[in-house]
Amino acid sequence: MARTEPLSGPIVTAREAGLVACTRCTRVWPLSETRCARCGSKLVSRDTQSLQRVWAWWIAGFMAYIPANLYPMLETRTLVYNQSDTIVGGVIELASHGAYGIAFVILLASVGIPIAKFVAIAFLALSVRRGSRIGQVRRQQVYEVVEYIGRWSMIDVFVVAILASLVQLNIVVTITPGPAALTFALSVIFTMLSAQAFDSRMIWDRQEQDGKAKA
Amino acid sequence: MYSDLDSLIACPSCDALYTAKRPAKGERAACARCHTVLIAPRRNAGLRIIAYALASLVLVMGALAFPFLGLSVAGLGNKATLIDAALAFSEGPFVILSLAVVALIVFLPALRLLLTIYVLTPLVLDRPAWPGAKRAFRWAERIKPWSMAEIFVIGCAVALVKLVDLARVELGPAFWMFSVLVVLLVVQDTLMCRWSVWRALNR
Numbered sequence A: 001m002a003r004t005e006p007l008s009g010p011i012v013t014a015r016e017a018g019l020v021a022c023t024r025c026t027r028v029w030p031l032s033e034t035r036c037a038r039c040g041s042k043l044v045s046r047d048t049q050s051l052q053r054v055w056a057w058w059i060a061g062f063m064a065y066i067p068a069n070l071y072p073m074l075e076t077r078t079l080v081y082n083q084s085d086t087i088v089g090g091v092i093e094l095a096s097h098g099a100y101g102i103a104f105v106i107l108l109a110s111v112g113i114p115i116a117k118f119v120a121i122a123f124l125a126l127s128v129r130r131g132s133r134i135g136q137v138r139r140q141q142v143y144e145v146v147e148y149i150g151r152w153s154m155i156d157v158f159v160v161a162i163l164a165s166l167v168q169l170n171i172v173v174t175i176t177p178g179p180a181a182l183t184f185a186l187s188v189i190f191t192m193l194s195a196q197a198f199d200s201r202m203i204w205d206r207q208e209q210d211g212k213a214k215a
Numbered sequence B: 001m002y003s004d005l006d007s008l009i010a011c012p013s014c015d016a017l018y019t020a021k022r023p024a025k026g027e028r029a030a031c032a033r034c035h036t037v038l039i040a041p042r043r044n045a046g047l048r049i050i051a052y053a054l055a056s057l058v059l060v061m062g063a064l065a066f067p068f069l070g071l072s073v074a075g076l077g078n079k080a081t082l083i084d085a086a087l088a089f090s091e092g093p094f095v096i097l098s099l100a101v102v103a104l105i106v107f108l109p110a111l112r113l114l115l116t117i118y119v120l121t122p123l124v125l126d127r128p129a130w131p132g133a134k135r136a137f138r139w140a141e142r143i144k145p146w147s148m149a150e151i152f153v154i155g156c157a158v159a160l161v162k163l164v165d166l167a168r169v170e171l172g173p174a175f176w177m178f179s180v181l182v183v184l185l186v187v188q189d190t191l192m193c194r195w196s197v198w199r200a201l202n203r
Helices: A050-070 A087-096 A100-130 A136-166 A179-197 A201-214 B045-065 B082-086 B094-124 B133-142 B149-163 B173-191 B194-201
Strands: A019-021 A028-030 A074-078 A082-085 A173-177 B008-010 B017-019 B037-039 B067-073 B076-081 B168-171
Touching: A019 B008, A028 B008, A050 A087, A050 A100, A050 A179, A074 A136, A082 A087, A087 A100, A100 A136, A100 A179, A100 A201, A100 B149, A136 A173, A136 A179, A136 A201, A136 B067, A136 B076, A136 B082, A136 B094, A136 B149, A179 B094, B037 B194, B045 B082, B045 B094, B045 B173, B067 B149, B067 B173, B076 B082, B082 B094, B094 B133, B094 B149, B094 B173, B094 B194, B133 B194, B149 B168, B149 B173
Parallel strands: none
Antiparallel strands: A019 A028, A074 A082, A074 A173, B008 B017, B067 B076, B067 B168
16 A cells, blocks of 8 residues: 655644644645635634534433433334334344344444444543543544444434335334434434544644653 | 645644655555545546446436335235335424435435536546536535435345334335445445545646
């Protein structure tokens, strides 16, 4: 794999060079510039307010996640019975039918990933302030995984949409979405916004400060 | 200090500064400390992306028209199209959810394809960029995480399994179209080199 050529010796950041980088198109500008003339994005050397936005979306996402687990996601009406399934209830239902693979996917997408995401974002945001024993590269990887995986939680909302549109067989069987479908979708969207608000360059700044303190 | 800022490149993830040197076609240049891929030019990438994007658009249109799942139980049957699924949430506050689903699985993927074609066509033809191309490409990049066609495809598979006990279920033509679409989207993504596009837009 070819690498871009480092300027010289140890890595210099754009900020240390008196420059500000555009995170959208990677062009650099003098620190005084406020808008990238190449792609038109706003330029901020370090988004100092980003942590506030991270936490605001994080809290919103968490608050939406609580009712998402308490209220039913799906309501099934058949000739003989009515049944409401919460997220976890649906997983148990699937597992009891022997569909362990799918039950595992849903459990992972609707419970595992959201919770891991809350923990990971909180950890990253705290580590920027307080430092962490976990290395920068590892934390960068955590951030990338959170950004990549977070969207997949939406799968449960889509499943509900598919079921509710398909299973409309008059009195025989009908499936309607429950309130949790809405709050769960909101929770996923809020946590995606929370992750996007995080300025990953801050993970690396801390290292530079530590390095200088030791030197 | 640095006379020619245009020849520099800063890693968007960790702010490390490099002099940008276009690697050979097919090779990639990555940030030395956080391993974010910075430059990855491919042979005929523009033309190939446009071709795949056009094919993807046709598939989106097709997928809208045909049912993606069909179900029958006790002599009653139903087939759902994408629009049906998106409009499944039609009561009260669920309308917002309907709009969001339409946006995530149809509107945003289609918009992204159109924007990509609009930006890349003049570049491939060696013409000056069309008006608003920079804004178009910026938006195409921004909506990338919100375009969730591939997640919907897996959702279909999950729904299928959930219903197997309840009724006879079959996958419709739209499901297969969407599956192919997902593959095309992934290929487009690996071909796209943002750095090269931004450079070309400023020639």
